[in-house]
Every structure is written in structure tokens, then in C-alpha cells.
Amino acid sequence: MNAPASFDTPTQDALRAAKDGQFSYENVQFAIEQLYDLRSKVIRIGLLGTLIHRPDPHQPDTQTETQDCLDLLATEADTFDNVVNILETGTPYKGIHPLLARWMNLLAQENPQDLAVIRRVNQLTQRLVIAAQSGSTDQSAALREHRRVARQSFHSAITGLCLFMWHAYDKDQSKRLARTQAAAAALSERLTRLERIGTHVRLVSLNASVEASHIGDRGRGLSVIAQEFKGLAEEVRTLAQEARQDVSMMQELD
Numbered sequence: 001m002n003a004p005a006s007f008d009t010p011t012q013d014a015l016r017a018a019k020d021g022q023f024s025y026e027n028v029q030f031a032i033e034q035l036y037d038l039r040s041k042v043i044r045i046g047l048l049g050t051l052i053h054r055p056d057p058h059q060p061d062t063q064t065e066t067q068d069c070l071d072l073l074a075t076e077a078d079t080f081d082n083v084v085n086i087l088e089t090g091t092p093y094k095g096i097h098p099l100l101a102r103w104m105n106l107l108a109q110e111n112p113q114d115l116a117v118i119r120r121v122n123q124l125t126q127r128l129v130i131a132a133q134s135g136s137t138d139q140s141a142a143l144r145e146h147r148r149v150a151r152q153s154f155h156s157a158i159t160g161l162c163l164f165m166w167h168a169y170d171k172d173q174s175k176r177l178a179r180t181q182a183a184a185a186a187l188s189e190r191l192t193r194l195e196r197i198g199t200h201v202r203l204v205s206l207n208a209s210v211e212a213s214h215i216g217d218r219g220r221g222l223s224v225i226a227q228e229f230k231g232l233a234e235e236v237r238t239l240a241q242e243a244r245q246d247v248s249m250m251q252e253l254d
Helices: 011-019 025-036 038-053 063-089 098-109 112-134 139-214 216-253
Strands: none
Touching: 011 098, 025 038, 025 063, 025 098, 025 139, 038 063, 038 112, 038 139, 063 098, 063 112, 098 112, 098 139, 112 139
């Protein structure tokens, strides 16, 4: 088994990353597919173990062919172990982001029965590899136990855990979308208030301009102030429009 990883980031970072949408759909899909592929991988491991233990009597394998099977079995078992290690320790593998690996680890811990079955098959796989490489008499017993557990509950454990992870991801995204929509609604309300202020400033500017024209030369200072108010009102209007466009784009992205 691989050594457990040490984490610089706490558990909450992984949960927060999922809730904040830092895991893209494509990344989550890739990661969960590595887990789901263990269904087919366990079948290949069983077939390779059987082929090594009971070669075709009508066509004896050469030493090279046997070694090729042993190498392939070891490679499949190593990949199997790396994926299981994500679930057990959160150790990243095959380009999976450390926080995403940690997230998968946390969800796996919430499903101890499924994880126990997957862990057991991984242990039997490692046992099978050792027996096959050494040519020990344990091959037959290892194969029987590997086949029994794999057929009995392994496939349903993998499927159940994958579905649980997808459900958790969808739930996190739904919460994030709800928070985004609530924030957008609150921002829209503030923008409405800002626009009302802008309208009021324009009215003040207009009234000041009218008063300045009535009092002639003495109203020049007031006229300057009125122009400043007008410019401020236009700036408020422009900022509010741009902010509303940003809110609309944010909602479309979600």
C-alpha cells in the first residue's frame, strides 16, 4: 500500500472548494471515472490471475508470455491501489487535484461499508500479485477469495460510492447557485437604491441650474456646483448600468 499523504490544507478547504464551485464538472467527472473504472479493472485482474495460475494446456505459454502477464497484472494492481488510496488517504493520483482527492476521501469515509469492501478487494489484489510473482501455492486460495468478494458486493459498492459522490457534488453546486442568486438579488436591490439616488442628484442639479439662471452673475458658483452634480449623476447611472450587466453575466454563467 502507498504511504498516507500529509496535508497542508485542512479538511474544511476541500469542502469549501466543492461548495464554492472550484471543482469543475469535467474534473469531477474525470476523478469519479477513475473510481468507476475499478469495476472493469477487477475483472481484468481476476482474468490475468487465472491465466497465470491455470495456463491453456493446449497451448503452453512461453516464459516471455508469462512474464508479460505478470507485468500487466502488477500494473493493473498498482493502478487499483492508487485509486483506492485516494479513498483511504486522499492521496492525489493521475492529475487529480489534491483538494479534489481530499474531497473524495472525505465522502468515502461517510460510506464505511462500501469503503471496507473496496479495501478488501484491494488487499486481495495485492495478495494475488505476490502469490503470482512468487509462484506460491496461495494463488488458488487468493483467486477464489478475490472472485468471491468481487462478485458478491464489489461492483455495487463502487456504483453506490460513485452515485454518492455525484449527489454530493450536485448538492454543493445547488447550494452555490442559491447563494449566488441570493447575492445577485441583494446586489440588484442596492443598485436600485443607487439609481434612485442618481435620479435625485439629477433633479438637484436641474433645480440648481434653474436657480443659477434666475439670479444671474451671482449664480455662477451655483451653476458650477450644478454641473458637478450633473456629472456625478451621470457617473452613478453609468456605474449602476455596468454593475447590472455584471450581475446578468454572473447569473448566466451559473
